[in-house]
Amino acid sequence: MKQIIIKGGKPLSGEINISGAKNSAVALIPAALLSDGEVTISNIPNISDINALNEILEYLGATVVIKDDTIKINSTNISNKEIPENISKKLRASYYFMSALLGKYKHVEMFFPGGCPIGSRPIDQTLKSFRALGATIIEEENRFKIFAKELKGNYIYLDMPSVGATINAMLVATKATGETIIENAAHEPEIVNVANFLNSMGAKIIGAGTDKIKIIGVRNLGSGFAEVIPDRIEAGTYLIAGALIGDNLTINNIIPEHLENVILKLKEMNVPMEIFSTKIKVTKTNNLVAANIRTAGYPGFPTDLQQPITVLLSIANGESLLEETIYENRFQNIPYLKTLGAKVTMISERQIKITGPANYHGGTVIATDLRAGASMILAGLIAENTTYIDKAEHILRGYDGIEEKLKKAGADIKIITE
Helix, strand or coil: CEEEEEECCCCEEEEEECCECHHHHHHHHHHHHHCCCEEEEECCCCCHHHHHHHHHHHHHCCEEEEECCEEEEECCCCCCCCECHHHHCCCHHHHHHHHHHHHHHCEEEEECCCCCCCCCCCCHHHHHHHHHCCCEEEEECCEEEEECCCCECCEEECCCCCHHHHHHHHHHHHCCECEEEEECCCCCHHHHHHHHHHHHHCCEEECECECEEEEECCCCCCCEEEECCECHHHHHHHHHHHHHHEEEEEEECCCHHHHHHHHHHHHHCCCCEEECCCEEEECCCCCCECCCEEECCCCCECHHHHHHHHHHHHCCEEEEEEECCCCCCCCCCHHHHHHHCCCEEEEECCEEEEEECCCCEEEEEECCCHHHHHHHHHHHHHCEEEEEEECHHHHHHCCCCHHHHHHHCCCEEEEEEC
């Protein structure tokens, strides 16, 4: 068990460099199995979710070489064997192996994926896509056996624009015979990153990043290369940190276009920012104003930044409304923020009212999930005295070098193992 300890009130200045996107890297690594050669992925973040994926790669027999932030994967001699529950449950993204192995071998057996307990996250749209492409699915408790005599291209309409379902459908369709159309696809930049990677191997994918993706199946995929895009969620988290307690804090290695909705909301709240092509400089203000936020799929306000921005809303002048439309259990951070001084009222399981400005003080809280943990860190940075965050291992799933990055910027923070 890990604990993060923060002594609050230290201004953040200097520079923070953003790592590769977690939500992209965790799909790119399983996608590598579709190759019949060696692939290279650079700008990989150093987070525990990547370690869990590498464990699955090695279990299957892939050759994995990691140097600095680059990983080389050769899956020529892998064994398509059942992925057991003890490793599949470590992260949600393990289900990308389901689609990669099904696409490559037309057969896969594994247990239901894990991940943060932020609400119901069924894989029904993924399974719907598999069936549309000709797969038979046998589900016994948490175990899936999926197979097909032949994978044939088809029309797939997603009932909701799910990122995971879009990527899973894309991975399988890449090796299916004929043409596949994915309608009502998710638009996230991470999907484009994965599509470009597959195309570098020889796939034929058009339209990634729009609501209609066209895929012409190919028989073989060769070597390929991908550079993981900058993590827009990590960048947004540090932008919020700068808005809370920044003194000309510069966030480097970002794509501002990927953060457009977040930037617009921070501007609405009067956050001083200077925006450049690959960086943003941000400074705190005492004149923060309240704002209303509703999460949505890209390019809307990201659900993964809903919990972090709650801290900023809580110190703004006035009353804010925040609505979570993606996950029904993503307010687990609220009781702990209230312990530290936030003024939040639950309106419904999907909507909260935040009244500011609040005065934060130290205390002991729990990181119930990845982004809830990020909100605890943000609260701890501005709180008087010391904040102790238990179950900090959740945070390390998605934030590369968070202790080192914040320390370098001036925070008093350390991670200990209990």
